[in-house]
Amino acid sequence: METGKVIKPPIEAIKSGKVFKPSRAFIYKGWLGVILLALALWVFAMLTWLGTAYLVLIFDDGIPFTGYVAYLNYWWMPVNFWWWVANAFWLVPALIIWPFYVKRFEYSVIALSGETMPEIYVRKGIVTVTEKHVPFRTITNISSKAGPMDRLFGIGSVEIQTAGFSGGAQAGAKPEEKLEGLQIFESVRDFVLRELRRFTGQYVTGTEVLTPSDMPAPAFQGNIQDEILITLREIRDSVAPIREVLDELKREKDK
Numbered sequence: 001m002e003t004g005k006v007i008k009p010p011i012e013a014i015k016s017g018k019v020f021k022p023s024r025a026f027i028y029k030g031w032l033g034v035i036l037l038a039l040a041l042w043v044f045a046m047l048t049w050l051g052t053a054y055l056v057l058i059f060d061d062g063i064p065f066t067g068y069v070a071y072l073n074y075w076w077m078p079v080n081f082w083w084w085v086a087n088a089f090w091l092v093p094a095l096i097i098w099p100f101y102v103k104r105f106e107y108s109v110i111a112l113s114g115e116t117m118p119e120i121y122v123r124k125g126i127v128t129v130t131e132k133h134v135p136f137r138t139i140t141n142i143s144s145k146a147g148p149m150d151r152l153f154g155i156g157s158v159e160i161q162t163a164g165f166s167g168g169a170q171a172g173a174k175p176e177e178k179l180e181g182l183q184i185f186e187s188v189r190d191f192v193l194r195e196l197r198r199f200t201g202q203y204v205t206g207t208e209v210l211t212p213s214d215m216p217a218p219a220f221q222g223n224i225q226d227e228i229l230i231t232l233r234e235i236r237d238s239v240a241p242i243r244e245v246l247d248e249l250k251r252e253k254d255k
Contacts, residue, residue, distance in 0.1 A: 018110040022102055024154035026181025030098045033149065045083060075193050085243050101126055107179050109192060120160065120192065134177050136196055138162040143175075144189045156185035158192070 050072070057063040057071060106123035119135040140163050146156035159175035182188060 019106050019108045020182075021107070022105050022181030023153075023155050023183045025183065027099045027102050029149050029153045029155065029181070030102065031095060034091065034094045034098070038087060041087065044084065046080075049079060097126075102181065104129075105181070107182075107188075109188075111196070115176055120177070120179075122179065129184075131178055134162060136162055139192075139196060141194055142189055142196070144185050146185070157180050157182065158185050158189045204228050 053071060054068060054196070057068050058065065063071075104124065104126055106121070108121040118137070119133045119140075122130075122132045122134070124130050139160060141161040142158075143159045143161075144156055145159055150156050158179040160177045160179075162176045179188060
């Protein structure tokens with residue numbers, strides 16, 4: 001296969017290929033995150049209420065501390081009850097909708113024939129369904145990520161960065177796509193790296209895909225950022241010999 005030449009399989013082959021989904025632990029993580037968010041909001045609301053009442057009753061109205069305690073004893077249950085009733089309008093739907101949202105996720109890097117596709121397929125969404133295809137030729141960086149809550153549930157995510165998207169492979173750049181909630185996230189990352197090496201013929205160091213300076217830039221199509229990237233690579237390659245000559249002259253002068 002020629003470098004930069006991509007044969008895209010039919011959409012039907014992508015959808016009907018070997019598809020994997022997030023682990024059920026990803027649902028549990030989402031539930032825990034929603035509950036922790038509700039608890040954090042409750043703590044913030046209660047502290048705000050207690051602090052405001054303390055300032056108004058004691059410092060402004062001059063009521064003794066025993067009166068402040070009596071006020072809290074009287075209003076504590078009603079305030080908490082109505083706070084949780086008000087927040088149930090977003091908390092309950094979030095807990096119900098989250099599993100259905102996660103079950104709509106679809107990931108694939110294998111075509112129906114069992115051969116590796118030249119792109120990664122990601123499908124997400126319930127009302128607005130997003131289907132994204134990330135071609136291998138545009139991938140600049142693959143990394144795996146597992147935060148504290150991810151490690152608690154034994155899952156992680158694979159982040160994909162591409163040329164010309166949110167800064168490419170620069171530090172802190174936003175990934176173009178994430179394969180989230182996977183128990184096999186490290187295996188998926190290693191598989192994509194291995195197939196990138198086989199498909200593109202590029203060197204792969206760690207999780208970063210590097211194109212050697214003596215290789216022609218990949219053939220990108222229809223994207224102004226990619227055209228800029230190709231031009232910058234050509235400038236880099238043309239400047240490299242001049243830099244070598246200057247370094248050699250400097251070494252001779254130092255002698």
